[in-house]
Amino acid sequence: MEGTLEFPLEHDCHQGVLERLLAQANATGLSACAPEDLRLIVEEVLTNVVKYSGAAERGASGTVRWRMWPDRLELAFEDPGDPFDPLGEDEDDLSDDERCEGGMGILLIRALASEVGYRREDGRNRLLLTFTGV
Amino acid sequence: MPLIIEQDNDGTTARLNLVGELDTDTAPQLRPVIEGLAGQPPSVLVLRLKDLDYISSAGLRCVFQMKKLMKEHGGRFVVSEPSPQVRKVFDIVKAVPVQSVFSSEAELDAYLDKMQRQVGSD
Incomplete structure (x- = not known):
């Protein structure tokens, strides 16, 4: 099962995306990613994009493409924001004081996903995540 | 789901019982609570997450x-008593040392009793 969802980049846009993905996950019998982990991933990715990419201020839309099997989930988040490779940020060694200011979203994404990748193509940021339940 | 914050503070030990979900939308509810604690810090702060x-x-x-x-x-x-999902997230970001996490109310009470006895004997 696969699909694409385009949505306005705005505060709370993660809620609608999550509802759609959870419905697809339920229909597919997805076991590769627990619902609460999927929720965490969607919230962390889209909150970061809305806050920091600059695309929300320009009234732009984001896209999530998914391919889903019971034992595998592939997500591709795309946005037309400023170039930003979140995987280039090293959040593993932040101090407790630094964690008071944030910077844990990417750490969570890296820990929960089986594979992560980033590409800048056609003026868009593309964050690629794969979940295999391993 | 909203966040419900229950507070109990005897002047020495403050307990915060969080019910529901702590996310982008609900986290701002905790700001005034944290500011209140900063104004009059307790000796022990227990975050109950069952x-x-x-x-x-x-x-x-x-x-x-x-x-x-x-x-x-x-x-x-x-x-105290983090749910499995919350415990997993805590472990990923190393939020709290293992020795500061209690898996049951009884375990926590025993720890607090021990602390009070130590203070009493000082």
Whole structure:
């Protein structure tokens, strides 16, 4: 099962995306990613994009493409924001004081996903995540 | 799901019981609570998470702010009964040392009793 969802980049846009993905996950019998982990991933990715990419201020839309099997989930988040490779940020060694200011979203994404990748193509940021339940 | 914050403070030990979800939308509810604790820091802050079903990085920031607050005032910060999902997220970001996490109310009470006896004998 696969699909694409385009949505306005705005505060709370993660809620609608999550509802759609959870419905697809339920229909597919997805076991590769627990619902609460999927929720965490969607919230962390889209909150970061809305806050920091600059695309929300320009009234732009984001896209999530998914391919889903019971034992595998592939997500591709795309946005037309400023170039930003979140995987280039090293959040593993932040101090407790630094964690008071944030910077844990990417750490969570890296820990929960089986594979992560980033590409800048056609003026868009593309964050690629794969979940295999391993 | 909303966040419900239940507070109990006897002047020495403050307990915060969080019920629901601590995420981007609900984390701002904790700000005034943290500010209140900063104004009159307890000796021990217990964060009870038995009924907290979900936490995101926005909620984790609040946890680290409470941890920092207690450290700055020489107090202790402990976590009681985190749900499996919350425990998993805590472990990923190393939110709280293992020795500061209690898996049951009885375990926590025994720890607090021991602390009070130590203070009493000083």
